[in-house]
Every structure is written in structure tokens, then in C-alpha cells.
Amino acid sequence: MKTKLSLGVPVLAGSLLLFAGFQAIKTEDPPKSGIIVSNMDKQVRPGNNFMNYVNGTWIKNTEIPADKPAYSVGAMVSDKAQEDVKAIIEKAASGKFAPGSEEQKIGDLYGSYMNTAARDAIGVKPLAADLKKINDLKNYDELASYFAYASKIGNMVPFSVGVSEDFKDPSNYMLLTWQGGLGLPEREYYFKTDEKSKEIRTKYVIHIEKMLTLAGISGGKVKASEIMALETLLASKQMKKEETRNIAGLYNKYGVSQLKTLMPDFNWTALLTEAGIKKPDSLVIAQVQYTKDLNAIIKETPISTWKTYLQWSLVNGAASALNTALDVENFNFNGTILNGVPQQRPQWRRAVGVVNGSLGEMVGKLYVEQHFSPAAKARMLELVGNLLKAYEQSIKGLDWMSETTKQEALKKISKFTPKIGYPDKWRDYSTLKIVKDDLYGNLTRSTAFEYNRMIAKLGKPVDRSEWGMTPQTVNAYYNPPLNEIVFPAAILQPPFFDMNADDAVNYGGIGAVIGHEIGHGFDDQGSTFDGDGVMRNWWTKSDLDEFKKRTNSLVAQYNGFEVMKDLHVNGEFTLGENIGDLGGLTIALKAYHASLDGKKAPVLDGFTGDQRVFLGWGQVWLNKSRAEALRNQVGTDPHSPARFRVNGVVRNIPEFYTAFDVKPGDSLYLAPDKRVENLVKFRLLNIKIPLSDNSGSGIFYVQ
Structure with a gap:
């Protein structure tokens, strides 16, 4: 059982946003850069390495903390944020x-994680009922x-059924299946032939084998080989991650009576019931x-092998909620081997993460009361409006897009829904039972609570007020069926926004x-x-062809970026x-220029306005990662490593060349005809089946 956590890190909320229209921030004292x-x-x-120019001294002088796969801006604010969330939790835990x-609920869930003595005394006894069910x-x-x-309690199975907005009827929900059942991070881990992957x-x-033995399950060595063979077989038939990005190709609606045409030997009725x-x-x-393909895999795999696999699924999902021995072994593989992290985070930080994951909006409500004001929400809405205006202007100015497509794009811009800070109504956790010193039970019930909440949506109109991230999350996302952009409260702080700084770095x-x-x-x-x-496709064929031509150039650029040898x-x-x-970044630069209203930008700390916009972008991606964590990220995450989010972007923006005197011969220099400019950008969704929330993938990779 694994409770699904939000895609991001909880942090301390920050400063108010003081943008008004396209006007500059007015302060009594001269602004800092x-x-x-x-x-x-x-x-x-x-022009040789903008990431190192912006962050190089920090990178050289910083040692990644022993409990982290990477150290970054997100990790720093996360650490501070967890201290503030901890204060909220401990206040709840201190009274009767x-x-x-x-x-x-908050206090007892936190306490059930922190009480190691009780967890060790209970051991693997909480698994007994589910192991019997499997046997x-x-x-x-x-x-x-x-x-x-198994899906209800969060354990891996060959495929899952979840609920999402219907792509063709977004006022209603649909049932959606998604492939799964792999214990390694992604299908290619089972097939890559390099030495590290083999290892x-x-x-x-x-x-x-170790985990099964620690759980008191005999025959671990033989069973481990069986499990690996079955997972490899499942992986061999799964859609590659690149292919899952074709969202139109994922929308294949079948009537229930037609499901037998896909898996004639599978009991769909039993599963759905x-x-x-x-x-x-x-x-x-x-x-x-x-x-x-699953039809043959399921019926040709003996029930005894499926039992072995499901035992592993249960133990693997429950590992961090049981005793110390299982928790440590679970970390040794997933933390150290996969991500290179030598030691676990302090237990209280892990406990805060569990509470945020299970009672996220309950904690979020208290968090917002202490760290985010209604004024901040209003200011952020103004800023979003500024960027929407800049996008509108950019679309109108595209020289390669037809008027037909432009009009559809402008209609879409006009219908964007921004959500800022926190939801207008909070999630009701009244039916979720939290018991003192019952961590496994608490997390199992929490996962089932989220699952049941999801299933209960069927047959009801889509709730457009729902959020897929908690307010204490540093992240942001776009949800296509609702055409909404969502910015939790916690992202509104330096270095993303600094109310005491000049506008340029904030736009960056x-x-x-x-x-x-x-x-x-x-x-x-x-589109x-x-x-x-x-x-529905609202692009003309010629516009879409031109767009793909330009994006193919970007694919080639990033394919050339070497993460390691x-x-x-x-x-x-x-x-x-x-x-x-x-x-x-392109649109932010346009919006900054508009904010100057024809005036010349000041020079601060020796940097021009345009330079500060680019420097502001570079500061956001301050990062140092372990080699293992980078390898895992490249294999599983649709976001590029941080240094390429800096260097890979700026080299395509003409103003970068002027601002920093970038010339032929510089490492980042691209000839004008090789730059990818003037894109109406969009994201190829890497959809994961939402089993407890409707979170999209935002701008950050998970740390």
C-alpha cells in the first residue's frame, strides 16, 4: 500500500505579488536586483555555459546533503517549509x-509514523489478512x-482503472485504464543493455529476495526470479513512454460489452464489481x-506465480509503513541504488511527507491561514492576466500561423481559468478514520479513502473547483480538459518572486x-x-505541419545533450x-518589455534589464544532482535535467545573444536558422492514471 503523494515539495509560502497591469512595482527604497x-x-x-555563469560558484562549493538525491532551490525551500508544516502538525499532536x-487526525497520523518502537513491535502482522487473501x-x-x-489500497497490478474528465465531454467523468505492475521505475529498466542497467x-x-524474507515469506530466492520474469514479460508488452504522449491515441472508448474483444478470458465483471x-x-x-496482450499473459501464468507476484506487490507497497528492517531495505534499493542517496531523510521529515500526502488539504487549510493572504491571491491573478495578454500578443504576431488557427488559439486564451493559492472549498475528510499507533491501517484507509472519493465522481458533473495539488506544494500545472492553470500558494516566494526586487528577475x-x-x-x-x-483538432494541416517541423528541431537539439558519457x-x-x-521564458521577456512602457530599464548590480530576466530564469534552476538520480530522472521524467533547462532554452532566444554578447565559437551559439523561435508552445502530456487526485505534471521534476 502506498499513499499517493502530490507532485512537488511542501514549502513555506512567500511574498505578495505586486504587479499591476504592465506597470513596474513601486517601492519606497531603490529596488535590489x-x-x-x-x-x-x-x-x-x-555564451559557453549559462548555467555555470549564473550558479557556478554555488555548484563548486556545495555538497549535496547526505539525505538528498539532489540539492536545489526546491530542496532548500522544502526543508524550510517542512519545518513550518511540522510546527502545524506538532501543535495538533500536542493536545487532547x-x-x-x-x-x-493530523496528530495521530504523524505520531503513528514517529512511533518506531510500536511499529517494530507490531512488525509485519498488519500484512496477515492481505497475505491470506492472496493465498x-x-x-x-x-x-x-x-x-x-489491490488498486484500492495502492499496490501495483498489471493495469488499473481510474477516473478522469472525459477528453471529448469534459463536463463529465470517464473511466480510464492504464498499464502498470512494474517494480522498477519504467519499462526500459528491464531491457537496456548498458552495464549500469544490468547492475x-x-x-x-x-x-x-531480501524484502520477502524480512516479511516472513519463504522461498525468497526462487520467488524473486519468478517475479522478475513476470515483470519483464509485462514490461515487454507495455507502450513506451514516448508513445504514451500521443493523447489522441490513448482515447479508445469501448462499451462494457466490447471488453471481451480485448481480453476474452478475463473476468471484467469481477474486476469492476x-x-x-x-x-x-x-x-x-x-x-x-x-x-x-495481457489476456494471454494472465491465463498462461500459473495462479501460483500470480500469488507470488501479489505477495511482492503487497510487501513492496507497505515497506515504509511497517518495521525498521523493511523500511531500511526499501530505502537501500530505492534511495541508494536507484538515486545514489547515502542516508534517509530524518524521520520527522518523512512523517511530515506522510501527513501531507494523506491529509494534504486538511493541513493545507491551516498552512494557508498562517502563510498566505487573500491579497496575495489577488496580486497573482493580476500577474497571470499580464502573461495571458503577452501570449495573446505573441499569437497575433506569429508570421507562420494562419488566421484560422490564430482565432482558435485566441479563443482558447480567453477561456483559460487560473487557480491561485488554494481551493475555494476544502476536501472533506470526515469519513477517514485515523487511529493512534496504526500506521499501516492509517495509510491503507487513506489510500482507500482517496480511491473511493475518485470512484464516487462517476455519474456526477465534473467538479471544476477541485485541485490536484495542495497549497503547500511548490509546483504548478495545466489541466487540458478544464483549460486551467494552477499555482499553489507555496510557489509564490523567492527565487520565483521577490517583492523587494526589481521587476526583471521576477519576470524571469x-x-x-x-x-x-x-x-x-x-x-x-x-491543439x-x-x-x-x-x-478536437482546431489547427489547419499546414500550421500543424509547420509546428512539427520546428519542434523536430528542438528534439534534435536535446537529443544531443550529454548527461554523462x-x-x-x-x-x-x-x-x-x-x-x-x-x-x-520568451513570453516572460515580452511581458517585461511591455512593463517598461517605453522607458529604459535601470542597470542594477551591473546588469541590464534583459540580462536580469535571463539571470532570474537561471536562478530558478539552481541544482546539483547525484549521477544515479540523474540517470533515474532521464529514464522516467519528462523534464530535462536542470542545466539543460537553462542552457538548452537561452540559446534559442535572440535577445540572449544581444544581452550577453554571444558570438560564433561560443559553446551555446546557434546560427539564426538553427534556433527554434516563435512557437506557440504546448506540452505533450505524460499522463499517469490518477488514483487519488487529478494532478497534472507541472514545471518541476519530483525531487
Whole structure:
């Protein structure tokens, strides 16, 4: 059982946004530049490595903390934020509160994680009922039912069924299937032939054996080999991550009576009944061929092997909620082997993460009361409006786009819905039972609570007020069927926004972040959703062909970026987010120019206005990562590593060349005809089946 956590890190909320129209911020004292000059390495030529120019001294002098895969701006604000969230939690945990109250739930969930002695005394006893349920499976009909049960408590199974807005009817919900069931991070981990990948596979099998043995399950060595073989077979039939980015190709609606054409030997009725889905009329099958292939895999794999696999799924999902021995072994593989992290985060930080994951909006409500004001929400709405205006102006000025497509794009811009800070109504956790010193039970019930909340949406109109991230999350996202951009409270702080700094660095920070999310509504996938969130193609063929031609150039650029000797960025997989970064910074620069209203920008700390916009962008991606974490990121994350989010973007923007005197011969120099400019940007969605929330993938990779 694994409770689904939000895609981001909880942090302390920050400053108010003081943008008004396209006017500059007015302060009584002369503004500071907002540039962290001490982080810079001015010995580096900006045109050779802009990331190092902006952050090089910090990179050279910083050691990654032992409990982190990477150290970055996000990690820094996360650490401070967790201290503030901890204060909220400990206040709840310190008193005696009525059973069922918010304070009781927050305090007892936190306490159940922190009480190591109680967890070690209980050991693996909480797994007994579920292990019996697995051992009692007699046939494939019962197996189908168990797949649904396992999904409810958050354990991996070959495919899951979830609920999302219907891509073609976004006022209603749809059922959607998604491939799954792999213990390694992604399908390619099972097939890559480099030495590091082979080593990971070998250590994964050893890890499975150790975990089963620690859970009191006999025959670990033989079972580990069985499990690896089955997972490899599942992976061999799954859709590659690059292919899952074709959202139109994922929308394959089947009537319930048609499901037997896909898996004739599978008991769909048993699965849907156990899933709590009453009288469904249809399912959208995201990966059709994989679903067809599953029919033979399921029926040709002995029930005994499926039992072994499901035992592993149960133990793997529960590891961090049981005793110390399982928790440590789980970290040794997932933390150290996969990400190179030598030691776990302090236990209280992990406990804060659990509370945020299970009671996110309950904690978020208290967080907002202390760290975010209504004024901040109003100011942010103004800034979003500024960037929407800049996007509108940019669309009107595109020389390669026809008037027909422009008009559709402008309609879509006019219908964007911004959500700022926190939801207008808070999630109701009254039916979720939290018990003192019952961590496994608490997390199982929490996961089931989110699952049931999701299933209960079926047959009801889409709730447009719902959020997919908590207020204490540093992140942002775009949701195509609702045509909404969402900015939680916690992102509104330095270095994204500094109320005491000159406008330029803020446009390079939060301005480019907003531009990134707005732009997720436009390109070959965003183009399949109109302003009302309906999936339809509103581009002319010639415009779409021209757009693809330009984006193919960006794919080639990023494919050429070497992460390490045996690893390059995957330009196709990261295309949507790379376009997002490029468009976001481009639009932010336009908005900054508009804010000057014809006046000359001041020179601060020796930097011009345009230079400070670019420096502001570079500061956002301050980062130092372990080699293992980078390898994992490239294999699983649609965002490029931080240094390419800086260097890969600025080299395509003409103003960068002027601002920093970039010339032929500089490493980042691209001839004008090689630059990817003037894109209406959009994001290729890397959809994951939402089992407890509707969060999109925002601008940040998970740390």
C-alpha cells in the first residue's frame, strides 16, 4: 500500500505579488536586483555555459546533503517549509482533541509514523489478512477481483482503472485504464543493455529476495526470479513512454460489452464489481495492444506465480509503513541504488511527507491561514492576466500561423481559468478514520479513502473547483480538459518572486513559470483540446505541419545533450516540457518589455534589464544532482535535467545573444536558422492514471 503523494515539495509560502497591469512595482527604497551575485561564476563566459555563469560558484562549493538525491532551490525551500508544516502538525499532536477532529487526525497520523518502537513491535502482522487473501485465490476470476482490491489500497497490478474528465465531454467523468505492475521505475529498466542497467536489474532481484524474507515469506530466492520474469514479460508488452504522449491515441472508448474483444478470458465483471464501479457503460482503454496482450499473459501464468507476484506487490507497497528492517531495505534499493542517496531523510521529515500526502488539504487549510493572504491571491491573478495578454500578443504576431488557427488559439486564451493559492472549498475528510499507533491501517484507509472519493465522481458533473495539488506544494500545472492553470500558494516566494526586487528577475522567475503553464495549452496535443476542454483538432494541416517541423528541431537539439558519457537527454520524451520552458521564458521577456512602457530599464548590480530576466530564469534552476538520480530522472521524467533547462532554452532566444554578447565559437551559439523561435508552445502530456487526485505534471521534476 502506498499513499499517493502530490507532485512537488511542501514549502513555506512567500511574498505578495505586486504587479499591476504592465506597470513596474513601486517601492519606497531603490529596488535590489534580485540576483544572487555570490552564486555566480563570472569567470565563465555566459555564451559557453549559462548555467555555470549564473550558479557556478554555488555548484563548486556545495555538497549535496547526505539525505538528498539532489540539492536545489526546491530542496532548500522544502526543508524550510517542512519545518513550518511540522510546527502545524506538532501543535495538533500536542493536545487532547476529540476523536474525529482535524487535530486528532493530523496528530495521530504523524505520531503513528514517529512511533518506531510500536511499529517494530507490531512488525509485519498488519500484512496477515492481505497475505491470506492472496493465498486463498483459487482461480482467474478471483484474481481479476483481487487486481481491483489491490488498486484500492495502492499496490501495483498489471493495469488499473481510474477516473478522469472525459477528453471529448469534459463536463463529465470517464473511466480510464492504464498499464502498470512494474517494480522498477519504467519499462526500459528491464531491457537496456548498458552495464549500469544490468547492475540495477541484478540488485533488484536481490532486493526482492531480501524484502520477502524480512516479511516472513519463504522461498525468497526462487520467488524473486519468478517475479522478475513476470515483470519483464509485462514490461515487454507495455507502450513506451514516448508513445504514451500521443493523447489522441490513448482515447479508445469501448462499451462494457466490447471488453471481451480485448481480453476474452478475463473476468471484467469481477474486476469492476470489486472496484465499486456500478453499471458502467464504457471504459477508455489507453493502451489497447497491451490490454490485448495481457489476456494471454494472465491465463498462461500459473495462479501460483500470480500469488507470488501479489505477495511482492503487497510487501513492496507497505515497506515504509511497517518495521525498521523493511523500511531500511526499501530505502537501500530505492534511495541508494536507484538515486545514489547515502542516508534517509530524518524521520520527522518523512512523517511530515506522510501527513501531507494523506491529509494534504486538511493541513493545507491551516498552512494557508498562517502563510498566505487573500491579497496575495489577488496580486497573482493580476500577474497571470499580464502573461495571458503577452501570449495573446505573441499569437497575433506569429508570421507562420494562419488566421484560422490564430482565432482558435485566441479563443482558447480567453477561456483559460487560473487557480491561485488554494481551493475555494476544502476536501472533506470526515469519513477517514485515523487511529493512534496504526500506521499501516492509517495509510491503507487513506489510500482507500482517496480511491473511493475518485470512484464516487462517476455519474456526477465534473467538479471544476477541485485541485490536484495542495497549497503547500511548490509546483504548478495545466489541466487540458478544464483549460486551467494552477499555482499553489507555496510557489509564490523567492527565487520565483521577490517583492523587494526589481521587476526583471521576477519576470524571469515566476513570470516564466506562468508562461510555461499557459503555454501547455498549445501544440500537437494541446491543439487537440479547444478552449472548452473538448478534444478536437482546431489547427489547419499546414500550421500543424509547420509546428512539427520546428519542434523536430528542438528534439534534435536535446537529443544531443550529454548527461554523462553513456546517457543523453531524450529529446522526444522531454519535448513538451522543453517547449514549455522556451515559450515561458520568451513570453516572460515580452511581458517585461511591455512593463517598461517605453522607458529604459535601470542597470542594477551591473546588469541590464534583459540580462536580469535571463539571470532570474537561471536562478530558478539552481541544482546539483547525484549521477544515479540523474540517470533515474532521464529514464522516467519528462523534464530535462536542470542545466539543460537553462542552457538548452537561452540559446534559442535572440535577445540572449544581444544581452550577453554571444558570438560564433561560443559553446551555446546557434546560427539564426538553427534556433527554434516563435512557437506557440504546448506540452505533450505524460499522463499517469490518477488514483487519488487529478494532478497534472507541472514545471518541476519530483525531487
